[in-house]
Amino acid sequence: MKKLIDTLVNIWKIEDLRTRILNTIMFLAIYRLGSYVVLPGVNPAILNQSFDQSGLLGLLNMFAGGAFANASVMALGVMPYISASIVIQLLTVAVPYFQKLQKEGESGRKKINQITRYLTIIITAGQAMAFIKAQVPANAIMVNMTLFTVSSVVILTAGTMFVMWLGEKITDKGIGNGISLIIMIGIIAWLPQALIQESVAKFESGGGGLIALIVEMVALAVVVMFTILLVQGVRRIPVQYAKRIVGNKQYGGVRQYIPLKVNAAGVMPIIFAQAIMFIPATVGQIFPSAAESGFWSSFNDYTSVSYNVTFAILIILFTYFYTAITVNPMQMAEDMKKNGGFVPGVKPGRATADFIDTIMSRITLPGSVFLALIAILPAIAVQVGVSSQFAQFYGGTSLLIMVGVVLDTLQQIESHLLMRHYDGLMKTGRIKGRAAVGASI
Structure with missing residues (x-):
């Protein structure tokens, strides 16, 4: 126990490490708070009663820390980004253009990251429409359906990009890889x-x-x-x-x-x-x-x-x-x-x-x-x-x-x-x- 206490004291003494840990906690807290912000125009009481926790949906809900079931503005989390990353990773094996980018060092890595972000937006928009149609029952929507669909697709896409931004900030200003920490905190929740x-x-x-x-x-x-x-x-x-x-x-x-x-x-x-x-x-x-x-x-x-x-x-x-x-x-x-x-x-x-x-x-x-x-x-x-x-x-x-x-x-x-x-x-x-x-x- 004394060894553990001494280690925690040493961690707190290092200003840079202390700042990084506090930044990580702050960014993760922002993510967890955002997972409870419901999409505008949705009745959360009806939504929670109709959500099915089994199968793939239950797995996605676990990765999102419950945001999926809550129809949160961050309901899709980082899953579209992970999907885009997998697609790009497979393309680097099969497509010569991506193989060339991978060998170009830092400039090629930046170009691949940019393509991954664009692909993430496309995937998020498609998943957002599927999420609205499949997981938000009609009796839970309290506004015009067309207006709700358009606004929710924009909000869900922006929410995923914001989660990606939080992950990058955790990587730059915090401890470890931000995307992985966001997924882990959703599971631990x-x-x-x-x-x-x-x-x-x-x-x-x-x-x-x-x-x-x-x-x-x-x-x-x-x-x-x-x-x-x-x-x-x-x-x-x-x-x-x-x-x-x-x-x-x-x-x-x-x-x-x-x-x-x-x-x-x-x-x-x-x-x-x-x-x-x-x-x-x-x-x-x-x-x-x-x-x-x-x-x-x-x-x-x-x-x-x-x-x-x-x-x-x-x-x-x-x-x-x-x-x-x-x-x-x-x-x-x-x-x-x-x-x-x-x-x-x-x-x-x-x-x-x-x-x-x-x-x-x-x-x-x-x-x-x-x-x-x-x-x-x-x-x-x-x-x-x-x-x-x-x-x-x-x-x-x-x-x-x-x-x-x-x-x-x-x-x-x-x-x-x-x-x-x-x-x-x-x-x-x-x-x-x-x-x-x-x-x-």
Whole structure:
């Protein structure tokens, strides 16, 4: 406890770090307040009664911190921006123009960011119209429908751009990556309510009492620890650089390592797999008679065996797919060769690329299986008696995002402490954050 208190005192002593933490809290508070500002012309009482928490809508509502169900001006949150970022990331693999921009350094990155913002506006406008038609019932609208639709599309688009601006300000003036922190704070906002409901349910008749609640908390802690292992796990490939002597100075001649992540795809395989698994529910809404058949009904129940087996297989396949398009062994081998580096015992060039590709294939298999297990843990938790709302914190996208963002934020704070000659946050070792926030979103 004394170590923790001393660390907090050291954090408060550093003026720059203190200012960044206070700025982060202020910007996140603004975001949370904005999530309760309802669209003009909507009756929130009727809206809350008609909202469906299941399926994709419940997941989006969790990421938005409840703003989706509240029909807030920030209802769409940063999800359109994430969608645009995924599209641009895929285009950088398939389209030569975007590949060229990616290699142009800072100027190319600025151009890609500008294109991403324009695409975000287009996606937001389309999602805003779909949100108004699908999630705002007609009896909740108290003004002219045409006027409400036009004004709400503009407001929702402006709300998403404002959330993006808050995220950029948190990145510049605060701690860590702002977009990731905004998503995480929206997910954590559900935790107190879910924990209270779970506690009340356990102390009711037949709920299991205090022992069952303690067992659930211990199980959650174990799942979090194993998730940290998945996020942090790397396979280090040694790289030796040739020694050069220029005048009286020696350059190179040192051994470094290439850290290949066990889960290089992050949460993207879960997101892709979930998008496909929501197709049966969509078909069921269009054709109600088909939804009652045994095949479709089993895929509409996310706790069924057929749903989770299919979900796990899709995650494993998408993990290999996304890793293949984001990790380029040939490019890594060429860059290594240009800088005079080589893997000991492996020829530079094509042989090095094949060696890296083989290593990636081997470590991706256990990573993908573990990722699939984490994804289906909420369904397993529901089957053993955990409430559906609290079970979402036992795995899936929400847990991976929370673990990744917390580790990244702690790593940022520790780097500030070490830079000022203080001890780090942990007494036994350094905190290793993620290589990039995009790996978790």
